[in-house]
Amino acid sequence: MLNNISLGRYVETGSVLHRTDPRIKVILYIVYLIAIFTVNTPAALVALSVLTAVQLIAGKIPAGVIWSTVKPVLPLTVFVFVINLFTLKQGNELWSWRFLLITDTGLCRAVLMSARLLFLILCTSVFLTLTTTPLKISDALESLLSPLRIIHVPVHEAAMMMSIALRFIPTLIEETDKIMKAQQSRGADYDTGSFVSRVKGYITVLIPLFVSSFRRADELAVAMDVRCYRGGEGRTKLNPLKITGRDIFVMVLFLLGAFLLIAVELLSRG
C-alpha cells in the first residue's frame, strides 16, 4: 500500500525539456510563475493556454499523466471558482436567487482565479516534477543558491541532506511495511477500531521506525566519513551541470514566450 507513494512523479519521455539543464528550468519556472500572476485579461489568458499547451507538447507529456496531475487539484479549483463566483458583488447582475448573486465581474474573476490555479499546477509539473528528477532539482538549487555561501548559508549541506532524504525514502517505506507486518503478526490492527485506537496503533510503527532511522543516520554518517566526505569544499561532480547551446536556445524561446504573454496582458489592459 505504501508503494504507491512516489515523490516528484518524474516521467521519463526523453524530450527536450527533460534534457534541459535543471537550473534553466528553475529560472523559467520562476519567470512563468510571475507571468501567471500578472495575467488578468481574457486575451492574456488565451495566450497563456497556448503557451502551456506548447510546454506540454515540448515535454512530450502524455495526456494520461496531465490528467492525473490535474485531477487531485480539481476539487480545490472548483472551490476557488464557486467562492469567487458568489462572493463578488460588483458589476452587473447576471443571475440571482434569494441571497445568491452572480455578477459578470464575479464570473470573470472566478474563471481567472481557477484558471491560474490550474496553470500553476501544470507549470510546476512541466518545468519541475514531471521532467526533472528530484536529485537534479536539488543540484540546480545548490548551484543557483551558491552565491549565498558568502553570507554563510550552508547551501551544499542543505542540498546533500535533500539528496540523502530522497535516497532513503524507498528504504524507509520498505522498513515501515516490514514493521507493520511484524506488529500485525502480534495482533496489531491498523484498519479497524476507533480513530484514537488507530492513532495509538501507529505508535507501534513510529517508535521502531524512528529508532532505526537514528541508527541508519549514525551508520550512514560513519560510511560517509570513511569515504572521505568533508563537506562541499573541493568536491568534484560525476555529472556536473553544464549549459549547452541547446539549453540557451530553450531558455530564450521560453523567455520570449513569457515576455509575449506579459506584452499581450499590458496591451489588452490598454
Next chain:
Amino acid sequence: MADAVSVKKVSFSYKSDDGGKPYSKALNGISVTIPQGTYCAVLGPNGSGKSTLAKIIDVLETADEGSVTVLGFKAGEETSVYSIREKCAYVFQNPDNQIVGTTVEEDVAFGPENLGVPLPELRERVDEALRYVGLYELRGRQAASLSGGQKQKLAVAGALAMRPSVLILDESTAMLDPVSRDELLNLVEKMNRDKGITVLTVTHDMNEAARCGKIFVVEDGRVTMEGTPAEIFCRPEELQHAGLEMPQDVSLVWNLSRIAGEVITEDDIRDERSRIKTAVRFVSSVKTAPKPPKRRAHAKGRMILEVQDLSYSYDSGKTYAVEHIDLEVYEGEILAIVGRSGCGKTTLISHLNGLIRPGSGQIRFYEEDGQVLTTSRKKDIAKIRRNVGLLFQYPEYQLFEETVAKDIAYGLKNMKAPDINLGLRVKTAAQIAGLSEDVLDKSPFELSGGQKRRAALAGILVMKPRVLVMDEPAAGLDPIGRRMMFDTILALREAGTTIILVTHNMDEAARFADRIFCLRDGKAVVTGTADEIFADEARVEECGLSMPVLRGFSGKVKNALAGRFPDVTFGPSLPDPEGEAVSIVRSVLHAE
C-alpha cells in the same frame, strides 16, 4: 614486504554519551601486524573488540594508548586521517546504510568526488569500478532498487573507485545469501590477487575465515591466537574457549581423530586433499566400533497447516512472487524453507498468518477439534494469527514499548483473552526465549543485539503459537548466539511447537529440519528430507541450492574410503560432524 597495517599495544574504550565514565576497554593492548597484499580474517565472539580494531585502523576511532600505522601514515596525526581513509576502504555490514548516492553510478562516484578527482578521470574510475564488480549495466538504476548482494557489490565498487591499498570488510557478508556471499568473496579475493589489495575481513563465518591466508582471533580486546587457518583450526579447546567453532569439514576430521584416539595437527588439515587423506588414515586405524549415533525419531504428526495452489503477484499479474505453491506442514516437525534471496520466501511466509491474502489458492489451518480455518475468510484471520506466530528477519527492530515485559505482553494484550495471568505468561515466554528475568524491567533499547532478538522471540512465544515461522532467526549472530538460538528452537519443538524455519544455511537446514522445502523464482522445486534433497549433487545445483559443507566433504571422504575398502556400503549421511564420523567408522568396520 612492507607492512600495510601495524597496530602496536593499542587500548581503547568507548566514551559514554553523557560524558560520564568510559565503558570497559574494547581493546586492551592489542597488537596486529598485517603485511601488504595479505588476505586475513579477524574472528572473535560478539563484544570481543574485533570491529573496534577495524575502526581503529581506519581512524574512525582514535586509540587511547599505543600506536597505529597504516601504509606508512601514523594515525592520530591530523594530516594523516584522510590519507589513511583514502587508501584504506571500508565496507560495512548493512547494505542499505552505506549507500549515499541515489543512482548506482553516483554512489560509486561519492568517494572520488570527495577526493576532488576531476573529470574525465572521475568517470573512468567509476566505469572501471562498476565493470570490475559487474554492475556496469545497472549504472543508471536507483541504488535502493538493487538486491542485497548487488548493494554490497556496489559498496565494494565505491571502495574500489578510491583506488585503495587496503580493504576492510566489517561483517560485510553477514546479511547475504550463500550464493551472493560466495560471489562477493570471490570478487574480493580477485582484488587481492590481481591488484595486490590487502584484505582484512571481520567475520563470524568459519568457512569464510578458512579461505583466508591468516586469521587473528580476538578475545577481550586482545589477540589470543594468530596463524594460518590450519594452525588455528587444529586447536579445538582454544577455539571453544574463544567462542568459535571449526568449519564443518575440519570438525569431521577432528571427530574421526577422537574415535581413533589421535590428535590432529596443522598439516592434517592444511588443504582439502590433506583433510581427506587424514580422514581416511584415522578411519583405517580404528579397531573397535564406537557406539551407534542416536538418530532422531521422526514420527509424522497430523497435518496442521496447508498451502493449496497458492499464487500471488505484486504487480497485478505481470510477474508472480509465488506461483502454484503446494505445501503441507505436519504437527511437531521442523520444516526448512530454503532458496536464494528474492525467491519468494518472504511472500510465502507472509501468507501463512494472513498478512498477505492469497491472490489465488488457499492457506488452511487445522484446529485440534477438526475445525478448518483459512486466511481467505476475514473472520478467521485473528484466530490464525494466534496460532501461527511469525518472526521476521532481524526482529529486534520491531521493539517499541517502555519495558521489555510490556513489549513481550503486547501481542497477548491484543488478543484480549480473558482470565490469563499476563505476568506469568510473560515470564515463561522470556524464560523459553533465553532471557533472564532481570532484563524484563529494562528498556528494550538498552539490551544487546542478541538479547533484543530474544525479546522479540518472547513477544511471539507469549501467544503460545502452535506453529512458529522464523525467518533467518540466527542471521548475524556469532557462533555462540547461533547455537543458543537453535537450542531454543529444538526445545520448542520438544514442547510440541511446529517450526517453519527459513534459512540460507544449508548445513543448518540439513541438521535441524525434518523436511526441506525448496523455492526457486517463486516456484516449489523440491520437497523432502535432507537425504533426499542432497543425495544428487547435480540436482542440488539445478535447484539453485548449495551442498551443505559437511555433506560435500564427507562425500569425498567416503569416495576415498570406497577406493580403499571396496566392500563398504555407507548408510545415509548424518547432518552433524560427530554422528557422521561415527557412522563412517562403523560402516568401514562392518565391511572389514
